[in-house]
Amino acid sequence: MALDLDWVRGAQANTSAIERRAATLPGRRSVKKAFQAAWLLRAITCIDLTTLSGDDTEGRVRRLCAKARQPVRADLLDALGMDAITTGAVCVYHDMIETAVDALRGTGIPVAAVSTGFPAGLSPFPLRLAEIGESVKAGAGEIDIVISRRHVLTGNWTALYDEMRAFRDACGEAHVKAILATGELGTLRNVARASLVCMMAGADFIKTSTGKESVNATLPVSLVMIRAIRDYFDRTGHRVGYKPAGGISKAKDAVLYLALMKDELGDRWLRPDLFRFGASSLLGDIERQLEHHVTGAYSAGYRHALG
């Protein structure tokens, strides 16, 4: 849609109320036993299993893809009465796309690529657009772009909208996730406004963080972004997905995020087409909890070393 500046500038965020609401969530939402196992299995299907390290190798990416294809040991799945599941996607840097596409062939698991000068997003604009094109050509079905934080910090909503529109167009058929890098946006009000602008410009998902900022996904930021998604849906009828990313490594945190989605947006947003975790180490903890549910014992972390 066209940029609606009145809507953007009218978006507010009451920080103390948001923090209070987020703080009460862990006490109010406690899921136990079989229900917990079910929520954790759902969480797995929503993970963008991620490796974004300077020392990534083809071998590491192939191992990660093997994990994405079979994220939970077969004996645990059997004990839980589940058929095979997979993660939502595998998320890598551009140079690893072809390896991941090859390793995931025939599974239907999409490859997501971080792009546009990730994580800072400060490379020349034409190069950022070209990078998207190269990643789509290499087989990425999802592109995680980073926005220019300075456009938010200076309130230049038109520049942010134009940038996001150009990224959206460069993605073609690929889905585009807009990484706001919320830890660098200064205020929750800025987070609300940037969320709206990116949705107006065509983002399929809005995502909190690159995982490289000093503050990454948090519950207060999530509440603001999720409410912006709800507002956008109420006014336009268009569903935009949500991806908290960075620092989510515990199964109990995953359940909290799912509970927040269910409370604020309902069950429709608890599926991988509208919800993802960006996480490199969450899966290992979820597997430990599932093993505990099945056997009554906690396994050592190294038994689930990858993911």
Ligand SMILES: O=C[C@H](O)COP(=O)(O)O
């Ligand atoms: O988008 C995904 C993040 O980079 C993953 O962050 P993490 O390594 O803290 O889980």
